[in-house]
Amino acid sequence: MARITTPLTNTEVKQAKARDKEYNLSDGEGLQLRIKPNGSKLWLLNYSRPYTKKRVNLGFGKYPDISLADARKLRAEARTLLAKNIDPMEHRDSISNHQKEKIENTLLNVAKKWFQVKKSAVTPNYAEDIWRSLELHVFPYIGKRPISEITAPIAIKTVKPIAEKGSLETVKRINQRLNEIMNYAVNTGLIHSNPLSGVKAAFEKPKKKSMPTIKPDELPQFMQALSIASIKIVTRYIIEWQLHTMIRPGEAVKARWSEIDFEQKLWNIPAETMKRKRPHSVPLTKQALNLLTTIKPISGHREYIFPADRNPRSHANESTANAAIKRMGYHGKLVAHGLRALASTTLNEQGFDPDVIEAALAHVDSNEVRRAYNRADYLKRRAKMMDWWSDHIEKCSTGSFSLSGTKLLKAV
Structure with missing residues (x-):
C-alpha cells in the first residue's frame, strides 16, 4: 500500500528549526521544504523527467518569499506540464532564456550588430548618415523595445511624424533601414519573419527630384x-x-x-x-x-x-x-x-x-x-x-x- 503523506501546515513550515544536517519536510506529490543548517528554507519539487525518468529537484524559491500556498500552486502548474510530457525545468529555462533574449535583443542592440556588417559595404560618410538618421528618428522612441515586439503599426507610428512634415525621402530611407535591420534579425534567428516588409505602403511615395543642373x-x-x-x-x-x-x-x-x-x-x-x-x-x-x-x-x-x-x-x-x-x-x-x-x-x-x-x-x-x-x-x-x-x-x-x-x- 502506497505511503500517504500528510500535507504540511503553515505552522509546521514556519516553526521548522535548523539541525546539524539539512533535512526535508514533505507536503506530498513531490513538494518538499528543505531546511538547511544555516536556517534557510527552500521549496523543491522532486519529480521524474519525461522520457529519461531521471529524478531531479526543481527549486521554487525560498520561504517565506514563497509561501506554502504559492509552492502548492507552482507544484500544480509543474504537474500539469508533466502530464503533457513537458519537463518543468526545461520549460522554465526556456521562458527565462526567452525573457533574457527579449531584454538583450532590443531594436537598438540588434541595429548595432546589423550596422557592423552594413558599414563595411558602404562609404564612411554614408555609414555615418545611416546611423545618425536612426539615432534621430528611431532609437529615442522604440530603440529599447525587444526586436520581437516591433510590429508594423509601431513602426508606422514612429515614422509618421516625419511624413507629416513632408520629408518623404527621409521616410523612405528610414523604412528601408528598419527593414534591413529586421531582415538581419530574421537571418540570425532572432525572429521568424519580418513584420515591416510592407510598411512603405502606408506612406506616400517621394517625388523623384533631379539634381539641379544647367543646360x-x-x-x-x-x-x-x-x-x-x-x-x-x-x-x-x-x-x-x-x-x-x-x-x-x-x-x-x-x-x-x-x-x-x-x-x-x-x-x-x-x-x-x-x-x-x-x-x-x-x-x-x-x-x-x-x-x-x-x-x-x-x-x-x-x-x-x-x-x-x-x-x-x-x-x-x-x-x-x-x-x-x-x-x-x-x-x-x-x-x-x-x-x-x-x-x-x-x-x-x-x-x-x-x-x-x-x-x-x-x-x-x-x-x-x-x-x-x-x-x-x-x-x-x-x-x-x-x-x-x-x-x-x-x-x-x-x-x-x-x-x-x-x-x-x-x-x-
Whole structure:
C-alpha cells in the first residue's frame, strides 16, 4: 500500500528549526521544504523527467518569499506540464532564456550588430548618415523595445511624424533601414519573419527630384563664372576634375596619386571608393592629365590629389565643390553632382551611345554579360567620348582662365 503523506501546515513550515544536517519536510506529490543548517528554507519539487525518468529537484524559491500556498500552486502548474510530457525545468529555462533574449535583443542592440556588417559595404560618410538618421528618428522612441515586439503599426507610428512634415525621402530611407535591420534579425534567428516588409505602403511615395543642373548651352557662362570665382585653388581643381572625369563628388575628392596610371592614361578607382562598390577606370584626357600636372606642385608629395585645407594629409570634403558653386551664384541652379547630368545631357545630344555614357557615369548595368563587355570594349569607346567632352569643355572656356586648358595654361 502506497505511503500517504500528510500535507504540511503553515505552522509546521514556519516553526521548522535548523539541525546539524539539512533535512526535508514533505507536503506530498513531490513538494518538499528543505531546511538547511544555516536556517534557510527552500521549496523543491522532486519529480521524474519525461522520457529519461531521471529524478531531479526543481527549486521554487525560498520561504517565506514563497509561501506554502504559492509552492502548492507552482507544484500544480509543474504537474500539469508533466502530464503533457513537458519537463518543468526545461520549460522554465526556456521562458527565462526567452525573457533574457527579449531584454538583450532590443531594436537598438540588434541595429548595432546589423550596422557592423552594413558599414563595411558602404562609404564612411554614408555609414555615418545611416546611423545618425536612426539615432534621430528611431532609437529615442522604440530603440529599447525587444526586436520581437516591433510590429508594423509601431513602426508606422514612429515614422509618421516625419511624413507629416513632408520629408518623404527621409521616410523612405528610414523604412528601408528598419527593414534591413529586421531582415538581419530574421537571418540570425532572432525572429521568424519580418513584420515591416510592407510598411512603405502606408506612406506616400517621394517625388523623384533631379539634381539641379544647367543646360548644355550654359556651360560657357559657368566656366566664365568659375574663372573669376573667389575660391581656393584646390577647390577649382576639384570642380574641373569632376567636369572632365564625370565622377561623383564623393569619389572625386578621394582620388589618390597611386591610382593614376600615367602610362595607360587611366584613373583606376578602387571598389571601396565607388558608391556601388565596384572598381571603375576613367580614361584620362589631355586636359585631365594637364590638371594633374599643374596640381602636382601642390599635392604631388601627398597621398591625396586634392588635400583638405586644414589637414593636408586627408582629402578635401565632398561638399567643398557644392559650397563653392553655391557661392558662385548657382544656388538652386546647379550642384556638384549636377555636373554629371550636364555631361550626360550634352553627350546624348551629340549622339554618343547611351550605353557608353552610362558606363562612363559608373551606373551599374544589371546585365552581367553587357557589364563585362563594358569593361573590355567600352573603355576604348569611352576614351574617344571623353576626349570630345574635354575638348568641348576647353572650347567653352575660351576667353576664361581654365586650369585644364592645354593651350591657356601649362603650369601653376
